[in-house]
Amino acid sequence: MTPTLTALGGGFRAEIQQLRRSRLLIVLTAVEAVTFLVLVSIFGLTGTHVPTAVVDRDGGSLARQWAQEMSATYHTYGVRYMDARSAQQALGRGDVAAILYIPPGFSQHMAHHSMIRIHFLVDNVNADLTTEVELGIPPAARAFGVANHFPGIRVVSAEKDLVRHEVGFIPYLVVSALALAAFVVAGTLAASAVAREFENRTLAYLKLSPTHPLVPLAGRLLATATVSAIAVAVAAVLVVAGYGVAPASPAALAAGLLLCVVIFSCIGAGLGTLVRRTLPLSALIFGLALALYLDSGSLEPARFYGNRLWVIAHTSPVYYAVGILQYAVHDLRVTPETVPVNFAALIGWALLAAGAAWLGLRRAVVA
Amino acid sequence: VITRAARALRHTWTLAAHDVGLWRRAPWAIAAALIPPVALGLLLYILTFNLGHQPIALVQEAHGRYSDHIAGIFQAQAGDIYSLVTTDRANAMRLLDSQQVAAVVVIPPNFDAGVARCPALQPGQIIRDYTYARSGCPAAKLQVTLNNANNNFADEIRRALSETVSFFDAPDVVTPISETQLDMSDLNPYRVNVMTALTRANTVDYIHYAVIPCLVLLILSVGVTGTALLCARDIERGTARHLALAPVSPVVLVAGRLLGGVLVSVVVIVPTLAIAAGSGLIAPPTGHWAALGLVFLATAVCAAGLGAVLGAIMRGSRAVSMAAVIVCTYLFFLGGGFTTIQFLPTWLHRMTAFVPTSYAIDGLRQSLFYPRLYGFTADMRVLLGTAAVAVVVGGLVVRKAWTR
Numbered sequence: 001m002t003p004t005l006t007a008l009g010g011g012f013r014a015e016i017q018q019l020r021r022s023r024l025l026i027v028l029t030a031v032e033a034v035t036f037l038v039l040v041s042i043f044g045l046t047g048t049h050v051p052t053a054v055v056d057r058d059g060g061s062l063a064r065q066w067a068q069e070m071s072a073t074y075h076t077y078g079v080r081y082m083d084a085r086s087a088q089q090a091l092g093r094g095d096v097a098a099i100l101y102i103p104p105g106f107s108q109h110m111a112h113h114s115m116i117r118i119h120f121l122v123d124n125v126n127a128d129l130t131t132e133v134e135l136g137i138p139p140a141a142r143a144f145g146v147a148n149h150f151p152g153i154r155v156v157s158a159e160k161d162l163v164r165h166e167v168g169f170i171p172y173l174v175v176s177a178l179a180l181a182a183f184v185v186a187g188t189l190a191a192s193a194v195a196r197e198f199e200n201r202t203l204a205y206l207k208l209s210p211t212h213p214l215v216p217l218a219g220r221l222l223a224t225a226t227v228s229a230i231a232v233a234v235a236a237v238l239v240v241a242g243y244g245v246a247p248a249s250p251a252a253l254a255a256g257l258l259l260c261v262v263i264f265s266c267i268g269a270g271l272g273t274l275v276r277r278t279l280p281l282s283a284l285i286f287g288l289a290l291a292l293y294l295d296s297g298s299l300e301p302a303r304f305y306g307n308r309l310w311v312i313a314h315t316s317p318v319y320y321a322v323g324i325l326q327y328a329v330h331d332l333r334v335t336p337e338t339v340p341v342n343f344a345a346l347i348g349w350a351l352l353a354a355g356a357a358w359l360g361l362r363r364a365v366v367a
Numbered sequence: 368v369i370t371r372a373a374r375a376l377r378h379t380w381t382l383a384a385h386d387v388g389l390w391r392r393a394p395w396a397i398a399a400a401l402i403p404p405v406a407l408g409l410l411l412y413i414l415t416f417n418l419g420h421q422p423i424a425l426v427q428e429a430h431g432r433y434s435d436h437i438a439g440i441f442q443a444q445a446g447d448i449y450s451l452v453t454t455d456r457a458n459a460m461r462l463l464d465s466q467q468v469a470a471v472v473v474i475p476p477n478f479d480a481g482v483a484r485c486p487a488l489q490p491g492q493i494i495r496d497y498t499y500a501r502s503g504c505p506a507a508k509l510q511v512t513l514n515n516a517n518n519n520f521a522d523e524i525r526r527a528l529s530e531t532v533s534f535f536d537a538p539d540v541v542t543p544i545s546e547t548q549l550d551m552s553d554l555n556p557y558r559v560n561v562m563t564a565l566t567r568a569n570t571v572d573y574i575h576y577a578v579i580p581c582l583v584l585l586i587l588s589v590g591v592t593g594t595a596l597l598c599a600r601d602i603e604r605g606t607a608r609h610l611a612l613a614p615v616s617p618v619v620l621v622a623g624r625l626l627g628g629v630l631v632s633v634v635v636i637v638p639t640l641a642i643a644a645g646s647g648l649i650a651p652p653t654g655h656w657a658a659l660g661l662v663f664l665a666t667a668v669c670a671a672g673l674g675a676v677l678g679a680i681m682r683g684s685r686a687v688s689m690a691a692v693i694v695c696t697y698l699f700f701l702g703g704g705f706t707t708i709q710f711l712p713t714w715l716h717r718m719t720a721f722v723p724t725s726y727a728i729d730g731l732r733q734s735l736f737y738p739r740l741y742g743f744t745a746d747m748r749v750l751l752g753t754a755a756v757a758v759v760v761g762g763l764v765v766r767k768a769w770t771r
Contacts, residue, residue, distance in 0.1 A: 024682070028689040035693055039700055046710035048519065066559075074522040074529070078712075091566065094708060095716065100561075110558060117560045120541075124565040126576035129707050134563060135448065138540045139529035141557040152556030154485040155437065155535050157472075157509040157528060161521075162463075169519035192685070275395075282689040283399040283592075286696075287406030294410050300520045303466040304422055309413075332516050336465045 007211040011219020015193055019227055029188050030231050032286060033181035037235065040177045040298075044170035049078035050133055053087035053096040060107025062148075067102070069144045076136030091123055098122045098133050113150065167330045171245045175329045176298035179321040180289045181235045182260035186228035187268035187285045193220045194272030194361070195281060203365060213365050214358065221357075225265040232257050245329055252328035252339070259346045260321050266353035273360040292318045297326075301334040317349040375619045382623025386597050387630045393596070399688045400592035401585070401635075403695065408581035411705070415574045421524050423449045424459035424468040431479030433507070437535050438474060444534070448527040463512060470524050473510040481507025533557070571736045579649065579735060580704040580728045582639065586663055587698060587724065589635045590670025591677065592691040594628030598678025598765055599687040611769040620769075621675075621762040628671030629664075636663055651735050658734040658743060665750040666727045672757025679761075679768035698724040723753040 019026060054067045071079040082090060082099075090096045099121045109116040120137065124130040145153055197203045197217065206213035236257060239245055247253045268285070275281060295309055296302065296318035303310045313319040323335035323342040335342060390396060427438045438453075445451035452459075452468060459471040485506050511528060515521035533540055537555040541563055601607040610620055640663075643649045651659055677694065681687050699705065701715075702724030708716060719725045730746035 024686050025689070028686060028693065031693055032689065035696060039696070039705075042700055042711070042715070043706060044519075045712055045715065046706040048522065048710075049712075050710055051713070051716075074526045075518070076522075076526060095713075097710075113558055115555065115558050115560065117562055120561045120563045122563055122565055124567050124570040126571050126573055126707060128573040128576070129710070130565070130570055131448075134541055135526055135530055137561050137563075138533035138537075139526050141537075141540045141559050141561070142529055142533045144559075145557040150556050150558065152485070152554075153536055154433075154482045154506050154556075155509060155532050156506045157511045157532055159511045159513055159525070161513050161515045163515045166515045166521060167517045169517050172517035172519075188689075277395045278685045279596075279688050280395045280399040280402065282685070283402045283692050286692050287402035290403070290406040290410050294413055301466045301469075301514070301516060304469050304520070306422075307467075326516075334466075334516055 004211045004215055007209055007215040008219040008222070011216035012223045013219075014216075015220035015223035016227075018193075018196075019189075019223070025192070026189075026227070026231075029185055029282075030234075032188070032282065033185045033231060033235055034238070036177045036180050036184065036289065036293075037174050037238065040173040041170050044173045048075040048169070050076060050098070050129070050136075051096045052077040052079055052133070053082045053090055053099040054079050055082060055084045055087050055099060055101045057084075057104045058102050058106035062107035062110040063102045065147070066106070066110075066140070066144050067100075069147065070100070070136070070140040073136065073140045073143045076132070076139070091121065094123070094125075096123075097125070097129060110148070163332065167332065171243050172326070172330065172332075173298065174239050174243055175245065175325050176296070176322045177293075178232070178236055178239060178257065178325055179260055179296070179318050180293055180298070182228070182232045182257055182321075183264045183267075183289050183292065183318065184285055185231045186225060186261045186264035187271065187288075188282050189224035189228055190221050190265040190268030191272035191275070191281045191285065192268075192278050193217075193224050194269045195276055195278045198272075198276035198364075199278055206365060214361055217361060221265055221269055224268075225261055228265060229258060229261045232261055239329075247329045248331040249328045252324060255343070256321055256324035256328055256346070259343075259350055260317070263317050263346065263350045263353050266350070266357040269357040270353070270360050273357070273364050292316050295319075297322045297334050303336060317346060317353075320345040320349070375616065378615050378619045379623040379626055382620060383626035383630055386624065386627025387634060389597065389600075390593050390627075390631050391634075396592065396596050396684075396688075399596075399692075400589045403692055404581050404585040404588050407584060407699070407705070408578055411577045411581065412574065415577055420446075421449050421470070421520055421527070422452065422468045423524065423528075424452045424454055424462050424471045426454060426456045426459045426471060426473040428456065428476045429474055429478040433479045433482040434474050437478075437509075437531075440531055440534050441472070444527075444531050448530060449524065460512075463514060466514070469514050469520065470528070471512045472528065473512075475508065475510055478507045478509075568738060569736070571732070575648075575736070576707075576732070577705075580699070580702075580731060582636070582643075582663075583666055583702070583724060583727050583731055584695060584699045584704060585639065586632045586636050586666050587670045588691070588695045590628055590632040590667050591674040591695055592688060593631035594625065594671045594674025594761075595678035595681075595687045595691050596684055597624065597627060598675055598768070599681065599684050602679070602682070602768060603684065607769040617766050617769075618762075621765050624765060625668075625671045625675060625758055625761060628674055629667045632663075632667035632670060636667070649735055652738050655734045655740070658740055659731070661747060662727055662730040662734060662750070665747065665754050666724075668754035669723055669727075669750065669757045672754065672759075672761035675761030675765045676757075679764040698722060701725070702728050704728055723750060726750045726753075 056063050067079050070077045080096065087099045091099055101119045103116065106116055122130055122133050206216055209216055295313045296316055302313040302319060320342040323337065324339060326332040326334045327339050425441050427434060441451060456473060462468045463471050509532065513521060513524060537557050539555060539560060540557055541561045677690055678687055681690055701719055701722045703719060708719055726746040726749045730743055733740050733743045
C-alpha cells in the first residue's frame, strides 16, 4: 500500500512542479476557458434588441407610444430616434438594421382611428435578420392597438408560464458554458500530462516503478484535476459575481462541476493516449468543445431541437452536466430527465471514462 | 541590380518553399490549424437548422368557423416560424412536460362565441363609438402555456404566436412595398399598414451567410498557426541563430518566412475553394473571382504577419498553438463571423471597426453574395493597410527574435 501511495504522491508532486514551470500554458488554458464565457456572452447579446432607427416625423404622443411599444415588445428592437439623414447614414454604415419612418399626422390618424401607412426600410443583410426584423412589427402594432383599446381586435392570448422567474439569455448561456470551460481546462491539462509522457519517451521508465506503472500517471492526473477544479471554481465565481447569478443550490453546482472535472480529465487522458502529441491537443479540445456546445442544451432545452439531435445529445456528458448546472443555478429543469437521473448518468460517465482511460493507458504502457 | 534582385527573389522563394515543405511534413500542426475552423463550420451549419423553429402543440377544442380559421392560420405558418403538432389537451401537456414542445396553444370551446362578441371592422366603416372597446370587449382568448426557461426562446415563441394572432384580425399589417395593390386596410383594426422595403437586391440565406465566413477563419487559422509554429520552431531548435548568420539580407529571410506563411494558407484555401465551387456551396457572381482572391490574399498576409509576431514572442510550440487558437477565435467572433454585427450593442459594434477580420468577412460576403461590390474598396483599403502593418511589425519582431 505504501509504495502505491508514494508513487501516487510522487506523480502528483511531479505534475504540480511541471505546471508551476509552465505558467504561460496554465494562463492560456484559463484564457481558453474564459473565452467560452466571453463568446457565449457576445452570442447572447446578438439575440435581441436589433438596433432600429425611428424617424419620427409626427412628434405626437401616440407616435412616441408606437415607438415605445416597438422597443418593449418581446425585446425585438433597440429603438434609436434619429433624423432621416442620420438614419440613412447609420443604415449605410450598418449601425442600424432598419429604419421606421413615422409619417406626419400619425397621432391624429390613430386618434381618429383612421388607416395610415408607415414605411419601413430593412437592411436585408441575411434572411434571419430580415425575418426577425419583419416579424417584430405585427406584435408591436398589436400591443399598440390593445393598449389603446382599438375596436375590431377579436382575439387575445392568455399566457401561463411554467417558470415563475424567467432567466435572461446571457445568464442562461454562461451557466451552460461552465461545463464546457471544465471540458477545456480539465481536458487540455490531463491530455497534455499524458501526451508529454509519450513525447518525452518517459513512459518506458514507468515500467520500472515498484508499483503498477499507471499509478504515478494517476498521480499526475490527480494533480491536473486539482488545478482544473480550482480554475473552474474561479470561472464559477466569475459567473456568480460578474453576471449577478446567485446559485439556487450551491452544493449541486459544486458537485456537478466536480464530476465534470473528473470526467473531462479522464477523457483528456484518453485523448492524450490516442494523439500522443501535445501540439494539436488544445486545438482538438477547443474544436470538440465547440461541437459539444451546440448539442448539449446550452442554448435552450436540447429536446426543442428535435428528437434526433436530442438522442445524439445523450451520448455527451455535457448534456447531463448542463441539466444539473441549470437546476443548481437557476432552478430550471432543462432535460426531461430528473436531476438525480442526470447525476447518476454523470457518475456512470465518470466510471466509463476512467475505465476507458485506464485501459487505453495500460495498453499504451504495455506497447 | 536585376541580378541582385533576382538572387534575392530566389532566396526568398527557397526559404518559403522550404517552410511549406516543413509544414506539409507536420501533420499535427496541420490538424491544430484545421480543427477549430472545421468544428466551428459544423457548429454553425447545425445551428442554422434550429433557427426560428420552436416546437408548439396546438389543441383545437372548438370547431366553429373562427376556430377553424385560426387553426388554419397556425397550420399555414407552421414551418416558417414554428413547428406544429396538433393533438388533444392531455397529450399536449404530456409533450410539454417531456419537453417535446415548448408551448401549448389551446383554442378553447368558447372561442367562436368570444370572436362573435367583438364584431370585426367592416369595409368603409368609420368608427366613432369606442365605448364597447374602452369598456373592455371580452375578446376570444387563446390559452397559451409556455416553457419560458430563458427569455430568448420564450420571446421567440411569443413573437411568433403574436404574429399568428395578429394575422387573424389583420393579414396585412406588414406588406412588402412591391405589393402596393394589396389593400385590405379597411379591415385592419391596428390601423397601420407597414410597407417594408429592402435595401439589397437579394437576401442571403442564413446557412451561407453564417458558414461561408468560416473560410476566413480557415485561412486565418492556417496562416497564423503555420507561420507562428515555423517561427517558434526556429527559436526552439536554435536554427534561428543560423539564419541570423546566413550571408543573406535579413529582409530577404524575413520576407521568405512571411511568404512561406502566406503559401501555407494558399495551399489549404485553393483546394477548399475548388471543392466548395465544384459542389455549388459557393457561386460568386461573374467577375467577382478576382475580388474573392484579393480578400483571401490580403487575409493570408495579415495572418502571416500576426503569426510571425506570435511565434517570435512566445516560447514553445504548444503555447504558440494555444495562443493562435485563442487569437483566431476572438478575431473571428469580433469580426462578425459567428454573429450578425448589426445585432451587437453600440459599444461592441464600434469596437468591431478596429477588428481587421470584420473587413475581410464583409469583403468576402460582398464578393460572394451581392452583385455590386458595395463598400468593397473601403474594406480592402483597411485590410491591405492592416496586412502592410502586420508584415512590417511581424518582420521586425522575427528579425529581433533571431538576433537575440
